[in-house]
Every structure is written in structure tokens, then in C-alpha cells.
Amino acid sequence: MSTFLKVLTILVICSSCVSNKKIVYLQNLEGNVPILEDELITYNQPEYRLQYNDIIDVNIQTLEDFLENGFNLSMQRRMQMGAGGVGDIFYLTGYTVDKNGFIRLPVVGEIHVMDKTLEETREIIEDKLRAYINTEIFVRVKFGGIRYTTLGEFRSPGKYMVLQERMTILEAISNSGDMTPTAKRGEVLLIRQYPEGTKLHRINLKDRQLMNSPFFFIQPNDQLYAEPMRVREIGAGENAVQSFSLLMTSVTAVVLLLNLFAR
Numbered sequence: 515m516s517t518f519l520k521v522l523t524i525l526v527i528c529s530s531c532v533s534n535k536k537i538v539y540l541q542n543l544e545g546n547v548p549i550l551e552d553e554l555i556t557y558n559q560p561e562y563r564l565q566y567n568d569i570i571d572v573n574i575q576t577l578e579d580f581l582e583n584g585f586n587l588s589m590q591r592r593m594q595m596g597a598g599g600v601g602d603i604f605y606l607t608g609y610t611v612d613k614n615g616f617i618r619l620p621v622v623g624e625i626h627v628m629d630k631t632l633e634e635t636r637e638i639i640e641d642k643l644r645a646y647i648n649t650e651i652f653v654r655v656k657f658g659g660i661r662y663t664t665l666g667e668f669r670s671p672g673k674y675m676v677l678q679e680r681m682t683i684l685e686a687i688s689n690s691g692d693m694t695p696t697a698k699r700g701e702v703l704l705i706r707q708y709p710e711g712t713k714l715h716r717i718n719l720k721d722r723q724l725m726n727s728p729f730f731f732i733q734p735n736d737q738l739y740a741e742p743m744r745v746r747e748i749g750a751g752e753n754a755v756q757s758f759s760l761l762m763t764s765v766t767a768v769v770l771l772l773n774l775f776a777r
Contacts, residue, residue, distance in 0.1 A: 543723075668692075
């Protein structure tokens, strides 16, 4: 019986533990060109293009506005930028891209912005305004931040809203409390919205080459889904100590049952 328990313990621990190789991020995986720790990496960050249901803020100032208010934002906008929650801070004051790709501005009317970058949208709005304003004008077009969602094997899954213009996938994972040890870091599913529809992408967070991919930076409306490893399905521990404790608990229960029925 003692020998059987020893063999069983070794088999359970070896088969159920999650090794470090499965949970370490940004490794130089075999078969890939290694990226050295001091090597400069050129980012591959595609420009985001507006799509249906996006909300943008359009801020228009003339020369007179600058002379009166300077370069500072109004108090109302400062309060908006300090607002919390996971919703878009420009939901009430911004302009939503409709299903046909238009936003509607006062005086100017409808402007088609679907599949345009923020800079292209700014230029279009500025050109439209010159028909109504003769003085110098300054147009700024911004998002209310980056909104994304995490699902599955995250410690704190949910919807997040970050007030910044650029964000890496590692920052997004960190905001969700990191992944659990049983998450499949090599097969994370990224659901990304495009002007023409939705695409599913598989991402290997263990691969350092991720930093050269267009998925290293999060885009608005991204969704990250982390699937569980099989070790979670069988209910084994995440490390050797947990697996051993689980095994001892199971063996103790079996012994108690055998003694009970032996009487």
C-alpha cells in the first residue's frame, strides 16, 4: 500500500502541475529568431480606423477662443476626463458613428468618418468648417480612452476603460489582475473589431515575437478570452504543493471509506 501511494503521488504531481514554461511571458521559443533583452524593437502598430458605434469628441476652437481661454481645457472637460467607470467619458457630449458611417455636427451637418483615422477625420471636419469660419481654427478629435474586455481565466475579468491613447496587451492583462496559472497563455483569443466586421486572432503570449506583431497593442473594443488548461478540468492543483494536498485528501477519504465498510 505504501509503495502504491508513493507511485500514485509521483504520477499525479507530474501530470497535474503547471510548469513555469507554460506561464512565463515573452520567451524566446525554439524555432524563432531570438530577441535579445537589449535589442531595439520597432513597433508594428496599425492606425485605428473608425467604425460603427464609436464615440469621438470633436473640440473646435477659433483664434478668439484661444485669446479668451488660452490653451486650457474648460472646467467641464476636466471633470469629464476625471470621471471614473468603464463607460466612454464622451458618451453624453461626443458624437457617435451611426450604422452608415456618419456623425452629425452642428451647422456642418453629416460627415462620413467610417474607416477613417482620427487624423483623417480631423482634416475632413476642418475643411468643412472653413466654409463657415474665416478666422484661424483649431480642431481636435479624440477618443474617450481605450475600452476593452477580458473573459475567462483572468483573476479579475470584466470591462475596462483606460484614459490613454496607447496600451499594450500586457498592460491590459495587468489591469485584469494577470491571468490565472491555469490559463492557456499560448492560445489567447483576441476578438477585434474592424470597419467591415469582426476577426478572431490567436495570440501566443509566451512568444517574445509577439512584440513584433500588430496585436501587441490593444485597440478600442478589443476582447481577450483566455481558455483554461486541462489541469483545471480534472481539478488538480496548480503546483506541486496543491496537487500533493489534493492527493492526500483523496487518499484519506478513500481509507476512511474502506475502514467504514470493512467493519
